[in-house]
Structures are given as C-alpha cells and as structure tokens.
Amino acid sequence: MFPPFTLRYVRFPDRLRAECQPTPVERPRLVAFNRPLAEELGFDLDVYDPDRATQALAGNVVPEGAEPVALAYAGHQFGNFVPQLGDGRAVLLGEVTDHAGRVRDLQLKGSGRTPFSRGGDGRAPLGPVLREYLVSEAMHALGVPTTRALAAVTTGERVYRRVPEPGAVLTRVAASHLRVGTFQYVAARGDSEGLKLLADETIARHYPHLLGPDGAEREEGERYLALLEAVVERQAQLVARWMGVGFIHGVMNTDNATVSGETLDYGPCAFMDAYDPRSVFSSIDERGRYAYVNQPAIAQWNLARFAETLLELIDDQRERAIERATVALEAFGERYEAARLAVMRSKLGLETAEQGDAALIDELLDAMQAGQADFTLAFRRLADALEGAEGEASLAELFGEREALDAWLPRWRERLGCEEADEAALARRLRAVNPAVIPRNHRVAEAIAAAEEDDFGPFESLLAAITRPFEASAGEVDYTRPPQDDEKVLRTFCGT
Template identity: 45%
Template sequence: MPFTLSIDEAPPRSGLVWRNGFADLGPAFFTELQPTPLPAPYAIATSADAGRWLGVSPEWLASGTALQVFSGNAALAGMRPLASVYSGHQFGVWAGQLGDGRAILLGETEGGIEVQLKGAGRTPYSRGGDGRAVLRSSIREFLCSEAMHALGVPTTRALSLTGSPAPVYREEAETAAVVTRLAPSFIRFGHFEHFATQGRQAELRQLADYVIDRYYPDCRGTDATAHLGGNAYAALLQAVSERTAALLAQWQAVGFCHGVMNTDNMSILGLTIDYGPFQFLDAFVPGHICNHSDHQGRYAFNRQPNVAYWNLFCLGQALMPLIGDTAHAQAALESYKAVFPARFIARMREKLGLLQPGAGDGDAALIDGLLQLLAQGGVDWTIFWRRLSQARAGGDYEAVGDLFLDRTGWNRWLLSFQERNALEDQALAADLMLKTNPKFVLRNHLGEEAIRAATRGDFTVLHTLQALLERPCEEHASQDAHWADFPPDWASTIEISCSS
C-alpha cells in the first residue's frame, strides 16, 4: 500500500494544499482507491513550466518524495485518490460504461488544478486491462502535452514522466511508465452520457451544476443566455460548443491529428486530452489517417471538425433532460457552426501575417487557394509555413517555391499574397508569422527516435526534443539540421494505433 507523507515531513516541501472538488460530488461519480505502486521507479523528465503552474518548486519536483508520489508509491497528506466513471461513443458506436481504466486522480489543489497519474494500475473500470502505460506511449504523451501548450493550444499538461523496469505486455513485452497529468478538470463528454443513458437525472443535474458553478458561471442569469431563455444548461452546451470549435480551429491550423476523438476523449473544458495515436502532419494530405486502428478513416484529419460537432450533438442529447427545450439545444449547438469557421480563418490569417481586417472575403479566398495548392502537391505543412514566415521577413521566396511542383500555380498565388501584403505593416506581419508558425513540432519520427533511445536507457534525445518543443518558434540555430528537417523515408512506416 502507498504510504502517506505529511507535506511538512520531507524537505523540500511541496507547499500544496488540497481541496478535492470533484471528490465532493460523492461515490456515484468515482471509486476511491490507491494507485498500484510502481516497482523501482526512476525519473525520466519533468516540466518546470508545468511545475510553476501547479505551484511547486523545481527542487521539490526533482526530489525523491516527488518521484515516489508521481510513481504511485506515496501520497501527500490531503490527497484523495480516485478513478472516475464515465461512458461514451467509440468510433461512432455506443460503448457503454468506460471510466478511468489506467488513470487515477490524486486530488485537486487549492489553486484549482487536478493532478492525475496515467499508468497507475488497475481500477474497477480497467475492463480486463492491466491499468499500466508503456514507456513508448508515455514519452509521446509527455512531449506532446508540453509541445501543444507551447504552441498555444489548450491542453492537459504533463508534469513528470517516471519509468520502471516492470514488464508490461502489449504486442510485445515493454516496460512501464507513469505520466503525471495536470488540468483544471478531467471531466469529459462521456461523464454526462453515463448518467443520461442510465436515466439518473439527479446525478446528471449534480454534475452539470458542478461544471457550471466551477467553470462556466456566466451560464447563469446573464445577458449571454437570453437567446436561450435563460436556460443555464443550454448555455453550458453553447459554451462547450464554442470552446470546442476554437480548439478544433487550432488543431487544423497547426496540422494536429488527434486520432481517436471518441466522446470519452472530449474535454468539457475544450482541452486537448488523451494523447494516443496522434500525429502532426508531415505532407499536407487533408484525408490523412494517423491512427492505424481507424480502419474506416472516421478520425481523418479533414473530418475532425465534423466529428467534434457530432460529439457535441451526443453531449446535447445527454443534457436534454436538463435543457428540456429542443430549440434551445439546437441553438446552442449552432454556435459551433459559426465559431469554428470564424476561428479557423482567424488562425490562418495569423499564419499568413494578415493583421488588417479590410480585405473582407478576399482573405478567405486566398486561404482556400493556398490549401488547395498545398494539398495538390502534398507539401510539408510545417516546413512550408516556416519558410513562408522567413521569406516574409527576408523578402526572398525562392526556397518556398522550391516546395511546389506546380510553380505556375505557386507564382500565381504568391502574386495575390504579395498584393494583399501591401495593406500590412511588413515588420509587424513578419514578426507575427515567425511567432505563429513553429519551426519544431513533434513529428512521428522524432518521437520514435526518442523512444528508441529511451529503451536503451538514453534519455538525451527526449530532453533535447523537450527543450526544442518548449520554444518551438525560436531558431535554436545549433540544433537546426536534424530536428526541423523533412521526415526520412522510414517515417512513413511508423504505425501508431490505439494500443500505443
């Protein structure tokens, strides 16, 4: 059994105070249990920035106490470990009861941040699984969580990554690891579906009231809800729809494929959550499928916005016993259709350094023409945008044109782009582009290199990647050659599935 440390016992002290709001909802929402201790844990990586957000010092984060706590071998006084229950649709099919099968919420701090261990052992919701996470997938989640945060995309955070020689069996024997994840809340669409499908309206209302009071207080009795008849639950659906729309606009703009957008993987706060078979695009192929378990292509890159709306519709159905009025629910969901395209165009205008609003519909046509051109040539998404940013700053577009087989089409688009540029302050526009379009993203082959080195006990590749991804828009000149280059041929053979 894990032992309990008083926060006053082992210097340096964490200084954390716990209030555990989700645990106060009661046992209908979770099962209290302790993590399964991780044998012989060792520290692999920590995020100092995530630590600052949580409110712990780098010294404490590097301490033996932190290692034991974030491996599931110890608990700080005031923590209330639990695994929550939820249900959901998986690949468009109702899957019934799910829940935290390998994640355990340690507690919520006084500052409103929940701390969760992923890979902490079996729970009542493991459905026959071992409740563990493997080193391979844990490295990917740790790196991508912090990379997405650095890109300005709403996401859960990764505080630490610990490993163990303990064997874990997937397609082959691997070793165990635990990622410590942070978020204001880990509540998902599936939490609401769970109680709605069971007809447990009291618990559904309790959960909705908790989410509104904690995270969406403007949903009650404000002018913002007047068009919804002052219905707080319809206002909640609208607020979640708008946050989800903004999130998807950012995913599409940065070229991020989630890979498994089940309703149980959708955050009620509009966060990127559950990094499994994700991928950042290499070539811009709109129909790219990153998840090799997705045989029908349901979660292809260009389908993500529509899937998000489908998931919101499921959330709306779950909330209907509280909303009551179908028209209000439909109006709440309609907000997604307005917010997503507006936010996507806004993100793309930033990528193009378009600051002046006077061009009207011309910007949308310019963006659409560029996307068609990129898709026709399968142009590398990240390298194109970075080269375009550098060209905007330096005035030489030759290296950008080299990416296109259709040079005539490129030159035609470039002429339109340069005409539009005349409306802008060139220095401000170039600076915006360089700060918006990253040089470094977590490409699959880079993650694979970190994983292969880590399995040999070498974490230097992981640490180098982490440093680059935490400042993705900086040049890091001494690191240029490899980490920002085109993917090697073998990258196309990497298969990432739901078991990853």
C-alpha cells in the same frame, strides 16, 4: 512538496467514481519533471526531494491530503456507444489551486488496475507516456488549450502490448477530467441528480460567468442551454487551433472530448508533414473517421451527444428542449469557420479582414496539397518569401509542383498591401505565429526508441526544441527538417 488538495470530485456520489489506490511499482525512476509547471501549480520546490517525489509520482506513496479515485464515464468509441468505460489505468489524486487561482486536476496515468479496467493491466508503456509528455507540452507552447505533463516515471517493470515494453507512469494536469462521456454515463442511467451535479460543477469550474452578473443566477433552463452554447464555442475554437497547426487527434471519441475545451488524450495523435487533408495516422482508425479534414464534423457530432444529455435540464418539454439545443448545435459551423478564418488569417500575416480572405487561404492549401508541400514549413517560410528572391526560393523548394504557388504568391502580396505594416514587420508577425518546430512523428519515434534503451538524451533535446516552437533549431539536430522517405512514420498506436 505537493500543494494542498481540495478533493472536489471526492465529494461527488460514489456512483460517479470509485476509491482506488495506485498499485506500487518495483523500481521507479523519475525521468522527466516539469519544474516550471510545478511552480505554477504551487509545489514547494524549496523542499523538493527527488526520492520522495519519485515515490509519489510513481504511485508508491499517496501524497498527503490526496484521496485517489478512478472516474466513471461512458463514451461513443468510433461511433459505437459503450455505457461504461471509466479510468481503467488512471487515478485522480485530487485538485489543486494554482497561483492564478485556477483549479487543476492531478492524475496518475498508468498507475495500475481500477474497478473500471475491464480486464486490462492498468499500466502504460513508456512510449505512449513520452509521446503524451512531448505532444502535450508542444501544444501548450503552441498556444493550443491542452492538458499538461508534470512528470514521467519509469516503473522498472515490463508492459505487454504488441511486444514487451518498459512501463511508465505519467502525471497529467488538467483543467478537469469532465468529458462528454462523463455526462453520457449519468444520462444512460437516468441519473437526473448526477446530471445536475455534473452540469453545476462544469459551470462553477469552467464557465462561472453563466451564473450571471454579481452571482445572480439565471433561470435554470437558460443556464444549461448557455452551458451547451459555451461548450460549443470552446470546441469550435479548439478544433480550429488543431487545424492551424496540422494536428490530428486520432481518437476523437466522446470520452476524449472535454467540456473545458482542452485537448485530452494523446494516444495515436500526430502532426502532418506533407499537407493532405485526408491524413490519418492512428492504427485503429481503419476507415478514416478521425482524419484531419473530418475533425470539425466529428467535434460537432460529439457535441450533439453532449446536447442529448442536457435536454432534461434545458426544458421540461422534450420537443422544446430539442429545438433549443438544435439551434445551439447548428451554430457550431459558423463559430468554427469564424475561428478557423481567424487562425489562418494570422498564419498569412493578416490582422485585418477582407472579403476574399477565405478563398486566399484555401488556394494556398490547394497549392500545398498539389505540391505535397510540408504544412509547417510552408507557412513558416512565408516570412522568408517576403525578404527576397532567396527566401522565395526556399519556400518554392518545398513544392514538388509549384505552378499553383506561383499563381498564389502575387495575390497574397497584393492582399498584404492592405495591412498597415512594412515587410519586416510582416515577417516578424509571421514568425511569431507559424512554428519552426513541431513534434514530428519521426523525431518522437527516435526519442522513444532511445529511451526504451535507457537513453533519454534525445527525448530531452526534443522536449527543449518543441517547447520553443517559434525558434529555428540551432543545435546538432535539425528539428525543423521533415522526414526523409525512409524516416516517415505513417502509423501511431494507443498505449492500451
């Protein structure tokens, strides 16, 4: 059933990974399987056997051709450097090539202890597995670069965190699991050979254009500087898209910052309800380091740590390497602002660019903050406001204080006059980019609570809704509705 594995990472030196078999579980049960993604990856679903699939996706049986390894990496966790982290509860089965010719990692998360477990049990509770499944698939549907969820399997065992919880294993798909922390791991050990191996693998896998036209290689230093510049650009684009959907990662440590530009690790993540740039949901982010408004600055900080690892590759003269890397890093602010402006322009229905657009965007956000308006619905109902007084009233009812909104709406309508589109076309444009449905914290919590009682109906219903985010909910549950005061979930938790 599984497509052929290529085992690129297994060919790396032993010091970069550890061979490690998944630990079998007692009573595996497949509770979610992403068939469209499986087809995209090249799984042969004509011979799909649920029982065999369950055993493989639980880690009880290693698929033919796979050679499981746990990956080594380091990382800054809340600003503090830890020289060795690594996959403490995950194994990479190997890589497959999908129908589009892209190499993709298949990883089992929650599959038992590894040499990097540092005393942990290597397991994952069901709640975080379902949260990652839901949020990563929602992010994909929203067009945000992300790892994907292929399957979730319950283990029939209990995992002990704050309280005993059902255990589960997630099969995660990624462009790669190469992280800023992977580079920090080799750099901290003075491993120049390992550093060059990682940089060359990153270029070959994610930035092949850096090899130059017709495969003619650039000078090495130029190539690695170009790699830094490319990763800076991808991270700027990624964080701008997070900000555009009100997403808060919650744990932007360097070991969770990918060099591919994908969102990785959905531990204590959340989507905002009422707009507040200082929003923090992660239970472990006590000082708000990773608050919504701080995400761009933290991304740049993480990129600076990445740049530090590349200095010896960029130039033999350290001072010159620092100077060149600094120029690349300082470009992040401009690149992020350009990406953010593009994202937010589209959310206002704007395809052209005018001088005052940034101010128009910020004025709406200020009005939303003053009125405690729901971030997702306020943008969604801009389309309604174009269609008449009733639609404008539906937008205004989101604002507890609407004076700033009333002042903003005429300026927005005047700006729309510069667009070559009528109101109906503008409304369609707005609804195509502003989601009606996101995986709101209270809905995710409801789905997890039901699943922990062996009822996966709410999870399946929510999954169906969030993977069609631009369609208004028409079922029994209104997934567009923000939480009532007694439904709000203000803290999210890691699964470790």
